[in-house]
Amino acid sequence: MTSENPKVERRGLLLVLSSPSGAGKTSLARALLDADPHIRLSVSVTTRQPRPGEVDGRDYWFVTEPQFQDMVEKDQLLEWATVFGNFYGTPRAPIEQAIAEGRDVLFDIDWQGTQQLSERMAGDLVRVFVLPPSSEALGQRLRQRAQDPDEVVAKRMAAASAEISHWAEYDYVIVNADLADSSAALRAILSAERLRRERMTGLSSFVRGLQAALT
Template sequence: MTSENPRIERRGLLLVLSSPSGAGKTSLSRALLEADPHIALSVSVTTRKPRPGEVDGRDYWFVDEASFKAMIETDQLLEWATVFGNYYGTPRAPIEKAVAEGRDVLFDIDWQGTQQLSERMAGDLVRVFVLPPSAEALETRLKQRAQDPPEVVAKRMAKASDEISHWAEYDYVIVNSDLAESSAGLRAILAAERLRRDRMTGLSSFVRGLHAALE
């Protein structure tokens, strides 16, 4: 009998990270992307202006409001939302193609976008909500980021309570008190979800072949 290591085909998954701003989902996303070459970040379309260091096509696709609305009208977006006066959305075609080809995609989106993805691609979705260890830690992180003026930080803090109220809509919750520990937990979630029986599209044929070889 020969020893083989057959490759079982698998449908890709959509791993969603949501949190109030400042809870650490961006740091967790970066850590996961560095640790796992088999998952890629979904690049959203947005009407907001680029922040220092952001690159068009890498961090976001930056478009004007008219272009964004045209994408909505022609059903080119899987999900979209308005956040602090700016539009954000996920292009449909590259995501559907990636999942069909067995590639995993990471999303850094809010609860509104997650709800819309749940309506369109529920079977492919893995939802993770990231919580800060305390309100004080959240405010400290927002201030230390030094990316927003004080009035924007105040708005983000005011909105955090509403965002956190949606935690129960998610499959997993990570309290991000320690980045290394939270990153390990996120990798464990991804590893388990990749092994779900209903995602392995080639499993039935593999098992039939295994039965035939053993008879």
């Protein structure tokens, strides 16, 4: 006896990358997006000024501080934080829609935003912390970016220790000594998390139908 089994689908997931500035999480995020067409980057809103080459709506949604505060008051953000004097946040509606439709979303956010997401969407969250291979490498990477003045680089170096102290709050840790190796590790994490039983919608009905067809 044969019958058509119910379809197994998957709820989307939120993949978070956090690190001290300069550890390479942005490079890892770009590499993952290039390699995997089934995940997209969450576009945050921010009050900071655009850097050279950044495009509104692609890299960030650039808003004024009053506009940002209005979004906070209307509960339109899943998480938000102040970083080096600027506000950053994640719009709620597009993320909730993506998860419900089985689409994965990549986040390049700090530990503060990750904690807030953990409070609201813990079951959908996969947290990865990226560490530099050494303090010397971190300082070199920050100076090579050549986008921030020396005083900003010094502030980011001073803040790195405090940011790194949150590594144990994450599900996975990647020491980013080599971009290719770290990218492969990140893809492996994503592949495994997509296969988690609790993300599969309709799985129980599928198994019951399979069993029924075998008896």
